[in-house]
Amino acid sequence: MSIIRLIILVSFVFFFFSCSQKSEIFMVAASMNNLMTDIQSENPQFKDISISYGGSISIVRRIENNKRGVGAVLLSSEESYDILDKLGYIDNEFSYTFASNSLVLIGKTNNRIKETKDIESIGKKIVIADPKIAPAGVYSLQSLNSLNQEFLDENVIFAGDVSSVVGTVKNNKNFVGIVYKTDAISHNLEVLFEFPTNSHDKILYKLGVLKNNSGISILEYVKFLKSSFVKQKLIDHGYLVE
Template identity: 35%
Template structure:
């Protein structure tokens, strides 16, 4: 995907009034919850535009938009669900921009006395999962779950552990299962693990074991207020905040 940036000159040409009140709805992948709240707080310091964030699994949000949900902006946790909307005419390809990137990690509860094991070792997975479950996003629909399945397939352990998984509807639910000790292991984004005090990061999976974890941003409604927010989310300041929360720079 080519890098495209919405410049402030575009915003100026559209004669946006920073004093105008507007309710911009941004549908955002649940893995962006913490950082998006911080981004919107920063945005509010220079704009009177009223923004309503709506968080959920990318697949669920994409389907809502496809059915006519009133989204102004949409950020997906993978490119596939964004292209799903492009193919169905809900989003124009020229209104899709790169936003940020993430990494995939294996976590356990903070209090876990995990037995060290090589991630290519089927027996190690089975021993540490024990009578519990491996928490992952739904591997058929949730981006984090899709990446998890790809990784486990790449490690040649998927067939051995797929019956031991506990699929969830979004990555935040996966994280919660591990935080509460209801799952001995879970696969989530690095940014989720870094924000939680109740889990320990066991290992970071090599990026070669799964598709690139890229978050595209789409402008669904090209109102001046939507473009104003989109421009901010593409700004250097926004990128600084994303990096503070553990996301990867678009330059990587």
Template identity: 30%
Template sequence: MSECPWYPNYLKKVSINMKVYYQILLFGLLLLSIYSCSSKTDKQILIYAAASMTDSLNEIVTEYELRNPDVKINFNYGGSQALAAQLNQGAPGDVFISAGYGPVGFLLNSDKIHLKSISQIASNKLVVVTRSSSKMPTAIEDIQNINRIAIADPDLAPAGSYAREALRNIGLWEDLTEKIVFAPDVRATLNYVRTGNVDAGIVYYTDALSVPELVKHDLISQSSYGTILYPAVIIEDGDTIAEAEALIEFIMDDFSKTILQKHGFILPSYE
């Protein structure tokens, strides 16, 4: 049976609390499996990170673990809002790398969790992606002629919030509402386009680079949405703060900057 492209719209009707509950339950089972298989002498660091950082962080952490063999790093990738909600509801974690400051601000305003050492590690931009067989848009207004357009769910991932903000400011959101298909995160958005379940998607530039067969269209003015920043924060709980601080320093050093740039990220200015 082929995938139903409209299934993601059903997610709009499911409460965010239920989504987060099941995400925590499933991730908790995964976490138990990971920790039971790791050496008891390893220092465990658990990173919650925006899905758009997957490729670059995996590469950076592989090198970090080679240089620090007594440290084992595990990941929970996903939409940043959903990850922040998991942490706020008590899920264990040591580092949170968000796409956008909104999810970090949510945690800073919570009395259930304490954060420290906010560091800006990168920034990004939005692009439109299509399959090579699709009719190529030459201006952002051309997406009005596309039947189905995927974006990340704005309630779960900042990529969707930025996409919605851009379309509203450009004046297209109301006209496109019936054509929008929500995906859980930006990587799922790419997959909907790649598999033909939708005709186009709006994603981060860095994620678009991870699927070479898709065509990238740089049509969305960066003035139509807020600056896409990636803050990294350390969670003040447990005995891994020193290791987490060392990891953040490594993510911001020259080796990691080269990896981030290779994957299309824009480096922040520290002046």
């Protein structure tokens, strides 16, 4: 066999092998970092699953650019999930609603907050996730929609994803922030107010497996995430489960 033919054969085999690879990458909404870390720490049998975190909107954009690199997603926005579903990327046989959540205001203040309008009187800037990259920011703006627009323009600050909001409020007493209730619990933060669930869209965590792109390990992991063990972990972390 000539060297040229050998090179062509090796290249073909490499190309075929690369294309047939199944991804074990699981991209998860940043707000679920603590939960997933807790689950993984007690289940070393799933050490081959590579979990990457980010804002749900950012995750969708990454998959639109390179869906081959991701095996499954867990998003904190039904709208983000629907984008992938409408593109035909989601295998509905293995996909489901994982959990739900609520929004709270965190920080420190001497003012009592009984309803949303009381937020205008606390005299502090309000930090929320950036709605361009994280659904938490969209939900936060919806929950504040009843407040004076001028007040919002002067006092609302965008700060990346939910993790960034938590860090900002923990490190600066002059700020309050809006995060998921589960983040307040996991970081042991003081909750000043819980927003009515009808003040924003339902906060649903949707789990989706990408078509023709998930290995056996990640499918087993997705099945495991339906177990009673995981449901109890969800409850312990403050999530709502059916």
